[in-house]
Amino acid sequence: MEQLGNQWERDFCFFASLPALLWQVFFLVVPLAMTVYFGFVSEQTGALTFENYRAVFDGAHFCIIARSVITALLTGLVSLVVAYPVAYFLALRAGRWKGLLLFLAMVPFWTNFLVQIYAWFFMLERKGVINSLLGILGLPPLVTTNSIGAVFLVMVYCYLPFMLMSLYIALERFDERLLEASSDLGATPWQTFLRVTLPLSMPGIRTGLLLVLIPAFGEYAIPALLGGSHYMFVGSLISYYALVARDVGMGAAFTGISGVVLLGVALAIYSFLRLIFGKTRVEGEE
Amino acid sequence: MKAQWSRSAVMMPLVVVCVYLFLYTPILVMAVFSFNSNPLGYQWQGFTTAWYGELFSSSEVWDALKNSLVVAVASASIAISMATALVLSLKRSILSRAFFAFYANLAVPEIVLAVGLLGLFFFFSISLGITTLIAVHTLLGLGYAIPLIYARFESIDRRFVEASLDLGATRGQTVRYVVFPLLMPALLASALLVFIVSFDDFILSFFCAGGSTQTLPMYIFSMLRADVAPIISALSVVLLVSSSAVILLFSSLQMRKLGGMS
Amino acid sequence: MKIIGARPIACLLALGFWVVVIVCFLKMPSFFERFQDQRSINVLAWASLVDSSYFKKFEQATGIRVYITYFERNEELFVKLRSSGGSGYDLVMPSTHTAELLQKEGLLKKLDKRRLKFWDKLYPTLLGHWHDPNNDYTIPYAWMVYGLAVSRCHLSGEPTSSWRIIFDKDFVQGPVAMLEDAREAPMIAALYLFGSAENLDEQKLEQIKQLLEQQKKWVAVYTDLRAAQIMASGVASIVVVASLDISMAMRHNKCIQFLVPHEGSFMDIDSFAMPAATEKEEYVYEFLNYLYTSEILAKYVKKFAIFPALQDVAVSYENFPFTGPDRELLSRLQFFKSSVPASRFTSLWVSLKA
Numbered sequence: 001m002e003q004l005g006n007q008w009e010r011d012f013c014f015f016a017s018l019p020a021l022l023w024q025v026f027f028l029v030v031p032l033a034m035t036v037y038f039g040f041v042s043e044q045t046g047a048l049t050f051e052n053y054r055a056v057f058d059g060a061h062f063c064i065i066a067r068s069v070i071t072a073l074l075t076g077l078v079s080l081v082v083a084y085p086v087a088y089f090l091a092l093r094a095g096r097w098k099g100l101l102l103f104l105a106m107v108p109f110w111t112n113f114l115v116q117i118y119a120w121f122f123m124l125e126r127k128g129v130i131n132s133l134l135g136i137l138g139l140p141p142l143v144t145t146n147s148i149g150a151v152f153l154v155m156v157y158c159y160l161p162f163m164l165m166s167l168y169i170a171l172e173r174f175d176e177r178l179l180e181a182s183s184d185l186g187a188t189p190w191q192t193f194l195r196v197t198l199p200l201s202m203p204g205i206r207t208g209l210l211l212v213l214i215p216a217f218g219e220y221a222i223p224a225l226l227g228g229s230h231y232m233f234v235g236s237l238i239s240y241y242a243l244v245a246r247d248v249g250m251g252a253a254f255t256g257i258s259g260v261v262l263l264g265v266a267l268a269i270y271s272f273l274r275l276i277f278g279k280t281r282v283e284g285e286e
Numbered sequence: 287m288k289a290q291w292s293r294s295a296v297m298m299p300l301v302v303v304c305v306y307l308f309l310y311t312p313i314l315v316m317a318v319f320s321f322n323s324n325p326l327g328y329q330w331q332g333f334t335t336a337w338y339g340e341l342f343s344s345s346e347v348w349d350a351l352k353n354s355l356v357v358a359v360a361s362a363s364i365a366i367s368m369a370t371a372l373v374l375s376l377k378r379s380i381l382s383r384a385f386f387a388f389y390a391n392l393a394v395p396e397i398v399l400a401v402g403l404l405g406l407f408f409f410f411s412i413s414l415g416i417t418t419l420i421a422v423h424t425l426l427g428l429g430y431a432i433p434l435i436y437a438r439f440e441s442i443d444r445r446f447v448e449a450s451l452d453l454g455a456t457r458g459q460t461v462r463y464v465v466f467p468l469l470m471p472a473l474l475a476s477a478l479l480v481f482i483v484s485f486d487d488f489i490l491s492f493f494c495a496g497g498s499t500q501t502l503p504m505y506i507f508s509m510l511r512a513d514v515a516p517i518i519s520a521l522s523v524v525l526l527v528s529s530s531a532v533i534l535l536f537s538s539l540q541m542r543k544l545g546g547m548s
Numbered sequence: 549m550k551i552i553g554a555r556p557i558a559c560l561l562a563l564g565f566w567v568v569v570i571v572c573f574l575k576m577p578s579f580f581e582r583f584q585d586q587r588s589i590n591v592l593a594w595a596s597l598v599d600s601s602y603f604k605k606f607e608q609a610t611g612i613r614v615y616i617t618y619f620e621r622n623e624e625l626f627v628k629l630r631s632s633g634g635s636g637y638d639l640v641m642p643s644t645h646t647a648e649l650l651q652k653e654g655l656l657k658k659l660d661k662r663r664l665k666f667w668d669k670l671y672p673t674l675l676g677h678w679h680d681p682n683n684d685y686t687i688p689y690a691w692m693v694y695g696l697a698v699s700r701c702h703l704s705g706e707p708t709s710s711w712r713i714i715f716d717k718d719f720v721q722g723p724v725a726m727l728e729d730a731r732e733a734p735m736i737a738a739l740y741l742f743g744s745a746e747n748l749d750e751q752k753l754e755q756i757k758q759l760l761e762q763q764k765k766w767v768a769v770y771t772d773l774r775a776a777q778i779m780a781s782g783v784a785s786i787v788v789v790a791s792l793d794i795s796m797a798m799r800h801n802k803c804i805q806f807l808v809p810h811e812g813s814f815m816d817i818d819s820f821a822m823p824a825a826t827e828k829e830e831y832v833y834e835f836l837n838y839l840y841t842s843e844i845l846a847k848y849v850k851k852f853a854i855f856p857a858l859q860d861v862a863v864s865y866e867n868f869p870f871t872g873p874d875r876e877l878l879s880r881l882q883f884f885k886s887s888v889p890a891s892r893f894t895s896l897w898v899s900l901k902a
Contacts, residue, residue, distance in 0.1 A: 009457055013375035015562045020372035020428060022566050027425045028391060031402030034409065043891070055895070060902035082308075085301045093298065101302075103537060108309045110529045112486050114506040115522040119312035121510075122319055126782045127329055129315055146769040146783065160309065218395030220489055225510055229728050229770035232901040235397045242401040242493070244623055245730070245894040252405075255398050262395065408627070413636065415577045421570075496628065498617040508620065512773045 039252035052253035061237075061254060065261050068234040071148075072216035073265070075155045076209045079163040082156070083208070087167035088197075091174060105168075109161035117225055120154050121145065124226070146228025154222050159215070163208040170204020171197075199277045206273055210266060217262050234258045313526060320519035337520040347521060350505040353416065357491075357501060358484040360420045362477045365427030366435075370473065373435050374461060385436045391429025399425075400493035407494065414496025422494045423487060427480035434479070438472030439465075478536075578636070588613035589638040589831045592625060596792065597641065597690055597818060597854055602847050606838045612831045622646040629655050635825040639832050643816050644679040644883055645731075647686050650821065656685040657822040663833045666840040666858060673873045674817055674857045678885050686819035687836065688857035691873055692792040693806075693881060694732070694814040697775060701803035702785040709807040709869070711740040713786060715763055723768035725778050725787040730897035732814070732884055733760060733770075736788065739812055748888050753896060760900050779804060790816065791868065795853035798867055806868045808880065815881040817857070 042049040086105075094101055108116065123129045124145045131141040143149045174197070182192040198205075220235035227233070232240070238258070241251030320338075324331030341347055376384065391399075400422075407418055442465065450460040488503040495504060502525075509518050591598070595618040603614045619625050622643050629640065629650060642650055650656050661667050664687065674688040696714065698707045703721055712719040714726070715737065727733050735745040737756045748756070768784040775789040776797030787794070791806060798804045822832055838844065845856045849863050855873070856863065863872075870877045886893075 011558065011562075014559070016371040017375035018562060018566045019569075020368040020432070022563070022570065023368060023421075023425060023428060024388065024391075026570065027403065027406075027421060028394070028399070031399065031406040032394070034405050035398070035402045038405065058899075060895075060899035063902040064898075082305055085298055086305050089298050089302045099537075101306075103533065104306060104310075106533050106537075107526075107530050108313070110482065110533055111313070112503060112506070112522075112525050112529070113488055114503050114510070115316075115525055116312075118506065118510060118518060118522055119316040122315045123312050144783075157308070157312070160305075214393065214395055218397040220397050220492075221507065225507075228768065230764060230767065230901070232898065235395075237898065238397050238401055239493075240898075241894075242404060243621070243627075245890065246623060246627070247891060247894060248405065250891075250894075251401065255401060259395075259398060412574045413578050414628075417574055417576050421574060 035252045035255055037252075038248050039256045041249055041252075043247055043249040052249040053257070055250060056253045056257055061257070064232050064237050065234055065258055067231060068217050068219075068258075069261065069265055071152060071155065071233070072213050072219075074152065075159055075216045076163075076212045078156050079160045079212055080167075080205065080208065083160055083163040083167055087164055087171050087204075090168050091171035092176060102168075105161065105164055109165060113158060114221065116158050117154055117222060120150070120157065120226070124150050124153075145226050146230075148227065148231065150226040151223050151233075154226055155216055155219065158222070159212040162211045166208030166211055167201065167204045170201045170207070174200065202273060202277050206270065209269060209273075213266060213269070214262065217265075218258075316519055317523045317526070320516065320523045322516065322519075325516050337516045338524075340517050341520040341524065344517060346500075346505060347502075347517070350500045350502045353419075353499055354485050354501040354503075357416060357419045357423055358481045361423035361427050361484045362480040364420070365424045365431050365480050366473055366477050368424070369428060369431035369435050369476065370469070372432065373439050374465065381436065382440075385432055388429050388432040391425055396489040397493075400490045403490070404493045414494060415499050416495075419491060419495045419499060419501070422490050423480075423484040426483055426487065426490065427476075430479050430483060431476040434476045435469065435472050438469055442468050587611055587831070588615060589828050589835060590636065591616045591639045591641075591835075592619060592628070592637045593639075593641040594618065594818060595620065596796075596852055597848070599848070599851060602844060606835065610831075610834055610838075612834065614835060626650065629823060635823070637823050638826040638828045639835070640821055640823060641689065641818055642686070642821055643818055644677065645816075645885070647819055647821055648679040651680065651685050655824050657824045657826060657829070658684050659687065659822065660829075660833075663837075664840075665837050669840075669859050670857050671859055671873050673875055673878050677817065678883055680819075686821045687840075688817045688819045690792065690854040690856055691815060691817045692790045692855065693808060693868075693870070693877075694727075694736070694788070694790050694816075696807045696809065697779065697787045697789050697794045697798075697804050698807060699779045699785045699801075699803045700805055702782070707786070707807065709810055711736065711809045711811055714788060715740050715759060717762070717766070720766050721785070723766055723784045725775065725784040725789075726763065726767045726770050727788050728770040728772050730893040731886065731890070734893060734896060735814065735884055735886060737763075739814075743811065745814075745882065745884075745886065748886065753888070753892070757896055757900060764900075776801070792854060795855075795868075799853060802867075804867065808869050808877075812880045812882065814884055815878070816883065 039052055040048050040050070042051055090098060090101055090105065121128070124143060125131070126141060126144055128145075131144060134141060143153060178196055178200070179192055182196045183189070187195065218235045218238070219233065220239055223229075223233045223236050224239075227236075229236075238251060238255055241247050241254060245251075319330075321333050321335065322330055323334040323336070373381065373385075403418075403422055406412075407414055412418060446464050446468070447460055450464045451457070455463070485501075486503060487501075488507060491501045491504050492507065495501065500508070502521075506518055506521065509515055589612060591614060593616055598616060600614065600616045607613055617637075619628070622645065625640060625642055626646055626649060629637070630653065640650075647656070661683070670688060671691075674691055675683050680686045696707075696709075696711075698713075700707075707713055707721070708719070710719075714720065714724045727736070734748075734753070734756045737759050738745040738748055738752065741755060741759060742752060769778065771778065772789075772793065775787045775794045778784050778787055779797070780801065794804065794806065798806065820836065822829065826832065840858050842858065842861045845858055845861045848854055849856060849861060857873075865871050
């Protein structure tokens with residue numbers, strides 16, 4: 001609080017604020033620093049070296065990173081496209097259905113992640129629901145477990161609620177009168193959407209994309225359970241280096257590089273959105 | 287223009303319905319199959335509640351549940367206490383810039399955090415178990431709690447504090463009788479949020495819990511990894527129903543608070 | 549009285565206080581371990597090999613409590629033991645590879661075989677292998693053979709007992725499931741390509757990688773654990789698997805037959821070993837003497853379908869092409885031991901999965 005009060009109170013404040021700060025330092029900063037440090041330490045000799053980074057800078061590792069980036073971006077995009085109409089409807093058009101629909105949207109959001117993945121086992125297995133239906137129609141099994149398609153589908157499924165919530169929260173604050181004004185001024189619904197709705201919902205889009213992109217990039221459980229292990233993702237490889245191969249140096253170097261790439265991608269998206277839609281600020285908002 | 291509007295008036299609800307179907311079909315299928323008497327395949331064989339019986343008598347599930355609850359409650363309590371202490375203690379100027387840093391707890395991909403923490407515990411020979419789990423979940427919890435509590439703290443009208451001090455209360459009394467009650471909604475919301483995040487957390491738990499401690503998500507994962515047992519279907523349905531019940535409870539409380547405004 | 553250095557000291561004290569609190573919190577469990585039941589032993593074992601429900605008689609007779617913790621991966625065992633310096637457990641169950649690693653790090657205690665009453669009842673063919681030539685540290689518990697589990701009901705004709713059916717596209721009959729292990733998969737490929745998994749140089753490793761990459765086209769999934777489920781759900785009809793991971797399923801699913809390829813194959817032995825830091829040797833020996841009796845091991849065979857290392861235990865080898873760890877079988881098998889450094893296997897695996 002404000003800097004009034006006596007010395008004792010100020011000391012007590014210092015004392016009380018320490019746990020959180022120490023926790024942060026010890027459990028966040030130190031591990032990250034160690035990760036960075038070990039990336040530069042050789043596994044055999046213990047000396048400082050670039051060899052880990054050199055080994056990581058090869059086609060295989062970047063292929064894996066690229067795969068994760070593309071999957072995360074696609075997941076973000078698809079969930080954005082799918083969630084936007086729903087969020088729009090919920091926020092602006094639902095009327096008396098709003099409460100019920102909102103509740104229904106929350107349930108998958110709060111469902112345990114692994115339960116969500118497991119639910120897809122029934123849908124995607126060779127003899128599961130989807131493929132049985134396709135079989136009845138005479139079609140071959142299109143998406144099965146142990147494939148990248150399954151990974152992508154389930155990622156969209158798991159991250160959709162996050163995008164939906166972000167968009168909904170942003171669109172909820174929307175002032176409908178702006179839409180009316182826009183159409184009064186002669187804009188077509190499509191123009192209204194592009195020029196008014198979309199830019200104003202941009203904070204929600206940004207949040208949503210980041211909420212989806214960052215976890216999706218490092219996703220471990222979904223590829224492990226549904227990917228069939230034909231291809232590795234960033235999450236699988238980091239875990240592999242840490243738990244199976246037990247190569248601390250390579251693992252740290254790879255983690256470092258992936259982190260940098262992720263940061264770069266996130267910044268790129270952020271700047272791209274800023275560029276296209278500009279810095280939209282409405283009076284009295286934010 | 288009228289025609290265009292009415293087209294969207296049909297399209298949009300259609301899309302919404304499809305999306306909701308997409309969201310719910312897998313869950314409903316799983317719920318139905320949890321009564322399937324066929325243990326192995328994904329084909330219907332007959333109705334049974336045997337898996338639920340197995341679920342409730344499985345000591346592994348109860349252990350995992352116990353661990354999950356203990357860790358969630360402990361992390362929530364510790365995180366909230368530390369967060370409140372921090373928000374109330376730090377100088378305004380520092381806090382408004384420092385609280386940003388706690389977003390990093392959520393911004394860093396969990397797997398990076400998990401592996402780093404594993405390395406940390408290994409390096410300092412800290413044996414993995416419930417305490418490391420609690421420590422790690424508390425870290426996550428701080429990332430949720432501090433921004434929430436800080437936001438609420440910022441929105442408290444300064445004049446309440448000033449008035450209290452003017453009326454002769456000490457700072458301690460002001461904090462106890464004025465600030466704290468005003469902060470309470472945020473504290474409760476954060477506590478619930480941290481509890482849920484900790485209960486549901488998988489990756490951090492997977493890496494930092496060691497072999498002897500298992501939380502519910504870890505249990506589900508290891509079962510899925512090996513040979514899937516229908517006990518997981520039963521467990522999933524139970525979890526689903528309980529989280530829906532909690533949401534229902536929560537939102538009905540909210541409704542009541544807002545005076546029936548929906 | 550104001551001392552100039554008072555404030556910084558007070559700050560440090562405050563900091564120190566919280567650091568001590570946090571450290572105590574983290575070290576709490578190891579502290580409590582010391583107060584644990586002294587008359588007990590801690591065992592770390594594979595979930596599919598040991599079960600605590602059969603120890604009641606032992607606990608009643610001797611008063612020694614047996615606490616079992618399970619692990620799923622050998623690396624996990626290694627990490628746990630290494631990070632605690634070998635303390636925390638009195639008995640562990642490593643595979644040959646892990647046992648060798650642990651022994652190199654000095655984490656295992658030498659055995660006093662005189663105190664093990666069953667020693668001469670163990671299969672002599674399972675003793676004296678590469679990881680522990682004199683069995684100074686390890687006691688074999690269960691052995692396993694790596695091979696091909698085929699679902700005859702889903703395949704046409706008799707599948708040949710050869711690695712060809714997973715590697716050669718002219719012989720592959722459908723999707724297969726391959727081992728998910730950076731050392732095992734290449735070594736199997738080496739055995740198929742060169743007839744031997746030893747002396748793998750860069751050139752050979754390159755060929756192995758090519759073969760594995762080619763194989764990807766008909767690999768439905770890479771896994772060690774889900775063999776039974778994979779076969780039952782029709783994902784693959786041929787699975788490369790260790791006998792241990794499929795023997796139980798073979799009891800219910802009579803379609804499954806286990807083949808040991810004529811080119812040769814691999815084996816492994818899960819053994820018991822004592823961590824160096826244990827002080828409860830006496831209890832451990834008592835426990836082992838109790839466990840290694842035909843009566844108790846028969847229960848494990850019944851429950852988990854394991855192949856025990858003790859002779860005179862009733863084991864059924866139905867649908868397996870052998871009847872025990874005899875010399876003839878073992879002459880065709882080798883261990884997954886290689887002079888290739890682990891990091892080379894890792895980089896091969898990563899580039900395969902890229």
